[in-house]
Amino acid sequence: MDGIVLQGAEVTVQGHRLLQPLTLHLTERRIAVLGRNGAGKTTLLRLLAGLQPASAGTVQVEGADPADRRAMLGAIGILFQNSDHQIIFPTVIEELSFGLRQMGRPDAEETARAALAAEGRADWADRPVSTLSQGQKQYLCLLSILLMAPQTILLDEPFAALDLPTRLRLRRRLADLPQRLITITHDPASVEGCERVLWLEGGAIRADGPPAAVLPDFVAEMERLARA
């Protein structure tokens, strides 16, 4: 089946149930998972990406089992909040070609160099990643994901550490992508333009619908909690 399908998928870790059984069919191109700290957003993202197995129920991503690492390479890419948690190689070109190598592409390095050149960043290729700014590292991570052309990109608050111009640039770049984007956030302002918002609370879906149907209640609840 197209899209992402969860059927009674739950996550329990060491006796703690982090996600209640979730049944969802995600087909929209722009989806947000909105919730407070500790609501279970990252757990859901890890479940979708195959980084966290379901304790019960099933998850299917574009017809693939998230435990199938090879199938998932082309199905899902993740842009983490902190690019330092994502980058593992010392130079830009090694980082950029890694995913393609994993996909078995013999032309991985050539393709990565061509992608950098197309971005006007050919001079980055042999630079140590440590010499890039935070925004540039985030951009490198996005390029690495785009090279692998996954059907869905999961965004774990990727704008948090970026200044406003860098944030707007990255946002514009993401907005133009044909892929399905699932953005994890606690900020209702980041949800604008999404077709569907899942409000997660205590590991369960509290509301699910277009922003106009979900955001007023979410904002009112956050204000109520702030007062309390």
Ligand SMILES: Nc1ncnc2c1ncn2[C@@H]1O[C@H](COP(=O)(O)OP(=O)(O)OP(=O)(O)O)[C@@H](O)[C@H]1O
């Ligand atoms: N390995 C674990 N063992 C026990 N509890 C855990 C474990 N991992 C996460 N939790 C708890 O599960 C809940 C959900 O965590 P999760 O990281 O998914 O929330 P989140 O919505 O992403 O939060 P934040 O916005 O703060 O990143 C939290 O209460 C967290 O403390």
